[in-house]
Amino acid sequence: MSVTSKANNKKPIQNTRPFLKWAGNKYRIIDHVRKALPKGKRLIEPFAGSAAVFLNTDYEQYIINDNNPDLINLYNILKKDGAEFIKKCRYYFSPRYNNEEQYYRLRKKFNDSKDIYKRAILFVYLNRHGYNGLCRYNLKGGYNVPFGRYKSPYFPEKEMLIFHKKSTNAEFVLSSFEDIIQSAKSGDVIYCDPPYVPLSSSANFTSYSTGSFNKDKQQQLADLAHETSNKGIPILISNHNTAFTRKAYNNAKKITKFHVQRFISCNGSKRGKAGELLALFD
Numbered sequence: 001m002s003v004t005s006k007a008n009n010k011k012p013i014q015n016t017r018p019f020l021k022w023a024g025n026k027y028r029i030i031d032h033v034r035k036a037l038p039k040g041k042r043l044i045e046p047f048a049g050s051a052a053v054f055l056n057t058d059y060e061q062y063i064i065n066d067n068n069p070d071l072i073n074l075y076n077i078l079k080k081d082g083a084e085f086i087k088k089c090r091y092y093f094s095p096r097y098n099n100e101e102q103y104y105r106l107r108k109k110f111n112d113s114k115d116i117y118k119r120a121i122l123f124v125y126l127n128r129h130g131y132n133g134l135c136r137y138n139l140k141g142g143y144n145v146p147f148g149r150y151k152s153p154y155f156p157e158k159e160m161l162i163f164h165k166k167s168t169n170a171e172f173v174l175s176s177f178e179d180i181i182q183s184a185k186s187g188d189v190i191y192c193d194p195p196y197v198p199l200s201s202s203a204n205f206t207s208y209s210t211g212s213f214n215k216d217k218q219q220q221l222a223d224l225a226h227e228t229s230n231k232g233i234p235i236l237i238s239n240h241n242t243a244f245t246r247k248a249y250n251n252a253k254k255i256t257k258f259h260v261q262r263f264i265s266c267n268g269s270k271r272g273k274a275g276e277l278l279a280l281f282d
């Protein structure tokens with residue numbers, strides 16, 4: 001559930017795992033991120049995902065933003081209803097619901113439902129029972145991750161409770177990264193964790209690729225970071241260390257590079273060391 005690490009050779013810090021599995025989550029590199037983040041009153045996360053950074057930092061206030069409505073809806077309900085909501089999520093974590101037939105039935109129920117409370121409960125189930133903790137939708141907006149075939153999916157009760165307690169100081173917002181960054185004011189610190197640029201200069205990373213966070217979006221974020229830091233608001237961006245990101249972030253005051261052992265392929269058996277960077281615009 002949690003691991004300890006040492007920050008600045010002082011007393012060990014207990015790191016908190018997010019309750020959702022999330023592609024690109026920053027739990028593994030949390031020590032690097034924490035060290036690189038400037039001090040401030042309020043932390044804004046425009047690309048929250050599983051909110052590993054929110055859970056493992058100590059700002060007075062937080063704005064936690066993502067453009068995924070299911071995610072933000074779930075966070076708002078967990079913030080409000082805490083233990084009562086967690087109990088309802090637990091219901092589907094039983095052997096009875098851990099098979100292909102039930103998974104696809106519940107996935108359909110999720111896709112057919114407009115009830116945000118039901119969707120939130122099923123989102124937690126799908127996240128832990130679906131393939132590789134992926135979160136993927138088809139063009140019509142239907143959740144389409146296949147069954148994950150896990151022996152006994154873990155119910156993250158403790159992690160959900162920690163999230164609920166921490167969320168009293170957080171506002172969960174459904175918006176685009178541009179709008180949330182532009183709403184920042186003096187005293188704020190911004191941490192941006194956009195979808196990664198590909199590690200190699202792959203053919204599908206073009207300005208024209210649809211549905212994904214393409215080259216233009218990455219550059220737009222880098223330009224906005226530069227503008228925002230000129231207004232006196234520091235902003236830290238995480239990404240892979242590639243020729244593209246080093247060029248896009250050339251206005252950063254400081255770039256920290258490091259390597260991390262992680263799954264870099266959809267095929268869980270292929271592990272690799274990915275080069276990461278943290279670009280500070282200050």
Ligand SMILES: C[S@@+](CC[C@H](N)C(=O)[O-])C[C@H]1O[C@@H](n2cnc3c(N)ncnc32)[C@H](O)[C@@H]1O
Pocket residue numbers: 018022023024025026027046047048049050051052053065066067068175176177178193194195196213
């Ligand atoms: C790499 S993940 C963030 C991971 C997160 N730091 C964590 O520890 O779990 C990127 C997130 O950006 C969100 N996202 C993608 N495009 C976005 C946009 N245009 N505006 C806001 N959020 C966006 C995705 O839904 C995803 O949750």
